Amino acid sequence: MSIRERLSGNEAAATAMKQINPDVVAAFPITPSTEIPQYFSTFVSNGTVDTEFVAVESEHSAMSACIGAEAAGGRAMTATSANGLSLMWEMIYIASSLRLPIVMSLVNRAVSGPLNIHNDHSDAMGVRDSGWIMLFSENNQEAYDNLLMAHRIAENSKVRLPLMVCQDGFITSHSIENIELEEDETVKKFVGTYKPEHYLLNDKEPIAMGPLDLQAYLFEHKAQQAEAMRNAKKVILEVAEEFEKVTGRKYSFFEEYKMEDAELVIVCMNSTAGTAKFTADKLRNEGIKAGVLKLRVFRPFPAEEIAKALSKAKAIAILDKADGLNAVGGPLFTDVTSAMYVNNVKVPTVNYIYGIGGRDTKSDDIEKVYNDLQEIAKSGNIDNPYRYLGLRRE
Amino acid sequence: MAYNLKEVVANKPARFTSGHRMCAGCGAPVVGRMILRALKNEDHAVICNATGCMEVSTFIYPYTSWTDSFIHTAFECAGATLSGVEAAYKAMKRQDKLSGTTTKFIAFGGDGGTYDIGIQSLSGAMERGHDMVYVCYDNGAYMNTGIQRSSATPKFADTTTSPAGKVIPGKMQSRKDLTQIMVAHHLPYVAQTIAINNFKDLYEKSEKAIYTEGPCFLNVLAPCPRGWGYATEDLMKINKLAVETCYWPLYEVIEGRYVVNYKPAKKLPVEEFLKPQKRFKHMFQPGNEWMIEEFQKEVDNRWEELLKLEEATKDIAVNE
Numbered sequence: 093m094s095i096r097e098r099l100s101g102n103e104a105a106a107t108a109m110k111q112i113n114p115d116v117v118a119a120f121p122i123t124p125s126t127e128i129p130q131y132f133s134t135f136v137s138n139g140t141v142d143t144e145f146v147a148v149e150s151e152h153s154a155m156s157a158c159i160g161a162e163a164a165g166g167r168a169m170t171a172t173s174a175n176g177l178s179l180m181w182e183m184i185y186i187a188s189s190l191r192l193p194i195v196m197s198l199v200n201r202a203v204s205g206p207l208n209i210h211n212d213h214s215d216a217m218g219v220r221d222s223g224w225i226m227l228f229s230e231n232n233q234e235a236y237d238n239l240l241m242a243h244r245i246a247e248n249s250k251v252r253l254p255l256m257v258c259q260d261g262f263i264t265s266h267s268i269e270n271i272e273l274e275e276d277e278t279v280k281k282f283v284g285t286y287k288p289e290h291y292l293l294n295d296k297e298p299i300a301m302g303p304l305d306l307q308a309y310l311f312e313h314k315a316q317q318a319e320a321m322r323n324a325k326k327v328i329l330e331v332a333e334e335f336e337k338v339t340g341r342k343y344s345f346f347e348e349y350k351m352e353d354a355e356l357v358i359v360c361m362n363s364t365a366g367t368a369k370f371t372a373d374k375l376r377n378e379g380i381k382a383g384v385l386k387l388r389v390f391r392p393f394p395a396e397e398i399a400k401a402l403s404k405a406k407a408i409a410i411l412d413k414a415d416g417l418n419a420v421g422g423p424l425f426t427d428v429t430s431a432m433y434v435n436n437v438k439v440p441t442v443n444y445i446y447g448i449g450g451r452d453t454k455s456d457d458i459e460k461v462y463n464d465l466q467e468i469a470k471s472g473n474i475d476n477p478y479r480y481l482g483l484r485r486e
Numbered sequence: 487m488a489y490n491l492k493e494v495v496a497n498k499p500a501r502f503t504s505g506h507r508m509c510a511g512c513g514a515p516v517v518g519r520m521i522l523r524a525l526k527n528e529d530h531a532v533i534c535n536a537t538g539c540m541e542v543s544t545f546i547y548p549y550t551s552w553t554d555s556f557i558h559t560a561f562e563c564a565g566a567t568l569s570g571v572e573a574a575y576k577a578m579k580r581q582d583k584l585s586g587t588t589t590k591f592i593a594f595g596g597d598g599g600t601y602d603i604g605i606q607s608l609s610g611a612m613e614r615g616h617d618m619v620y621v622c623y624d625n626g627a628y629m630n631t632g633i634q635r636s637s638a639t640p641k642f643a644d645t646t647t648s649p650a651g652k653v654i655p656g657k658m659q660s661r662k663d664l665t666q667i668m669v670a671h672h673l674p675y676v677a678q679t680i681a682i683n684n685f686k687d688l689y690e691k692s693e694k695a696i697y698t699e700g701p702c703f704l705n706v707l708a709p710c711p712r713g714w715g716y717a718t719e720d721l722m723k724i725n726k727l728a729v730e731t732c733y734w735p736l737y738e739v740i741e742g743r744y745v746v747n748y749k750p751a752k753k754l755p756v757e758e759f760l761k762p763q764k765r766f767k768h769m770f771q772p773g774n775e776w777m778i779e780e781f782q783k784e785v786d787n788r789w790e791e792l793l794k795l796e797e798a799t800k801d802i803a804v805n806e
Contacts (some may be wrong), residue, residue, distance in 0.1 A: 115573075115574050115577040115578055115581075115583075116570060116574050116577055118569075118570060118573070118678075122554075142577060142580060142581050143577060144574070144576050146569055146573045146614065147608055147614065148569070148614075149606060149607075149609070149610035149613075150564060150610070152562070152563060152566070152607070153563060153565075153566035153607050154566075156559055156563035156566035156567045156569075156570065156607065157561070157566050157567065157569045157570030157571060157573065158565060158570060159557075159559050160534070160557065160559070160567040160568055160569060160570025160571040160572075160574070161570035161571065161573055161574040162570075162574075163557050164532070164571040164572065164574035164575060164578075165569065165578065165583075165669075166574030166576060166577060166578055168574070176588060176732075182560055183560065183563070184667075186559050186575060190559075192561070216583065220514065240666055243786070250494045291553040291575065292556075292571055293530075293532065293555070293571070293578065293584055293589060294555075295555075295573055295585055295587040296585070298530070298552075298553060298554050298555040298556075299555055299556075300545055300550040300552055300555070300556040300557075301556065301557045301558070302545075302557050302559055303546060303547035303548075303550070304541070304545060304546045304547065305544045305547045306547070306700065307544065307546050309548070318743045344653035362606070362643040370489060382518040386605035388704045391671065478710075482497075
């Protein structure tokens with residue numbers, strides 16, 4: 093039986109962590125994810141969990157300690173945002189190359205500089221090709237559900253990769269919503285126990301990890317990592333299917349909202365999807381065939397599936413909450429358009445950079461995008477595919 | 487039982503094996519092997535190595551010199567990485583997820599990974615009280631990347647980033663005293679040691695550090711033939727001179743009480759230590775006598791300070 097609750101996104105993440113009951117949590121406070129280790133250390137202080145909480149002196153050490161703990165044979169979790177993730181960057185790559193299924197809550201926030209504490213996706217985009225599985229969450233429910241599925245995906249013997257669950261800083265992390273929680277026992281049974289094949293604390297079989305890996309082997313090891321990421325696609329769907337059986341909540345690579353006959357499509361991630369769906373509904377009432385493709389699984393990138401889902405559209409807008417700073421467009425735009433090209437999907441597509449540094453994105457803004465798409469669908473003309481939404485020009 | 491090198495070598499396996507690729511005449515592998523011999527045979531160990539000479543020469547895929555479990559992640563985070571391993575050990579023991587075997591935790595880092603880039607991670611690990619020993623094998627420069635100065639490099643030393651030139655005669659700053667910084671963490675056991683006299687001092691301090699509960703720190707001087715410029719066969723001679731000149735005093739701080747383990751009856755002039763090393767060659771050119779004098783003064787001051795600390799803390803009760 094699910095339990096009806098009212099929780100913020102951070103509370104939802106901390107609750108999932110409590111139910112997962114990992115062996116080690118190592119974290120360092122940073123807005124807007126600070127509450128997660130705060131709530132979690134209360135669980136530790138009250139003996140609600142069996143976890144060893146390591147109150148490290150930096151995010152670099154948080155990820156280092158998670159690597160040590162996971163390599164030791166335990167389950168390790170952490171939470172961070174923005175510059176915290178930037179400081180971890182070196183260890184983020186080491187975690188995935190050591191094939192350690194560490195799970196992180198990333199509460200998305202703009203990376204400095206200048207300093208800004210509000211939401212965009214520049215933190216996540218900075219590590220998008222670091223070998224971590226990346227799941228995005230529209231709301232508190234999804235942040236919770238994605239965490240419950242995380243270990244099953246990450247620890248799968250065909251995958252063995254770290255995983256981060258993203259949600260929007262403040263917009264969902266600090267907003268209280270109704271949520272359905274699962275019983276502790278249900279979660280425990282679903283997540284299962286971690287049984288690593290090789291680990292440091294197995295005194296019967298000592299193991300050395302993290303070698304100097306030169307020309308003779310590194311290439312093969314990196315190719316294995318890439319293969320694991322490809323394998324993750326199937327595992328993500330299998331876990332989602334099992335999760336649906338237990339909870340009734342359905343997940344896939346992405347959510348297709350009113351896409352069956354959609355002509356004008358917005359592609360986006362995290363909380364903006366809610367605003368986009370609301371706007372699509374409004375336009376549908378006016379007879380406009382609007383749809384939303386909300387991407388949940390950003391890494392591995394479901395290129396073929398996305399291209400197929402977009403193939404019948406007449407105009408597409410890809411919304412990026414992180415600029416590319418590359419004179420081409422945002423990272424989601426370049427990924428999606430390259431997926432379309434490779435899969436022979438030719439639909440006029442534009443990019444909007446939006447919401448940078450926590451700039452509000454309202455339904456009016458989204459409506460403007462659909463209006464632009466209507467023009468594009470009609471004329472087929474795109475004078476500039478690299479656009480901004482909500483940017484003051486004066 | 488009194489220490490006996492023959493018995494230690496006969497009864498304690500070399501848990502750090504031969505076949506590694508460290509240089510002939512390097513102090514580090516000698517130190518590493520001896521420290522691990524201080525482990526009880528029945529105990530398992532997890533070793534964590536910061537990036538550096540020792541790591542890149544002992545674990546080149548697919549070969550390893552380490553018979554215990556071993557992890558290397560990066561340069562600046564041996565303290566934090568091992569914190570995670572030790573935390574997992576505590577949590578998993580508590581939940582009966584592990585065998586009954588005792589596991590000990592030992593980190594190795596050079597002076598680059600310890601005095602400099604890794605000092606934050608080390609300080610954090612020690613402050614949090616993880617049950618581990620952090621060993622710094624101090625060779626006084628970034629030797630792995632080709633002899634660049636570190637904060638452990640002694641004053642006037644010629645390194646590739648503090649070259650002895652026409653205007654600037656080598657490194658112009660004094661050496662950081664990391665052992666004292668670690669003492670300031672109020673750890674249960676901190677010691678400074680070196681491989682001399684049948685390794686007695688090194689072995690006994692290692693044993694104490696490994697089997698004292700809580701965070702312990704060993705600073706071990708480990709000469710580098712390439713960086714210091716001595717003949718490979720002179721390693722043990724250099725070690726001896728470092729101690730006899732009081733450049734590297736042997737002492738331990740047990741729960742705050744300083745014990746100076748060796749006081750030379752006749753302290754040798756520091757020149758004796760400097761002379762066999764090419765990195766100090768320029769100090770012996772005519773007109774540079776002031777450099778040797780200044781160096782001597784610093785050694786004397788630090789030695790006097792240490793003796794005062796021993797005197798000042800002699801009444802601290804210690805549970806040994």
